[in-house]
Amino acid sequence: MNWWNKRDWFVVLVGVGLLVMAHDAPAQTEPKQLFLEGDARLACECLLCLAAGPQAPKECQAALMKYYLIQGMNPFQTLVKRRNFLQLCPKK
Helix, strand or coil: CCCCCHHHHHHHHHHHHHHHHHHHHHHHCCCCCCCCCHHHHHHHHHHHHHHHHHHCCHHHHHHHHHHHHCCCCCHHHHHHHHHHHHCCCCCC
């Protein structure tokens, strides 16, 4: 063991540690969503469908149904709740 220094052991241990960390790194990152889901998706669809006006295609039915079913106790609360729903669509 005289030919094997403490420094060599240290280099080997650091190298093995780096390999283990590099191997586990992809498992620690969360997969990015490629598509919107849930209410955020419906909110974005609804924005597009509302912009289409009365000629909105039939694919807009689910999003517009969700939008128009949002009701408040008075007209102002209804507007606020519907605006909050539309704001679920991400800006970027």
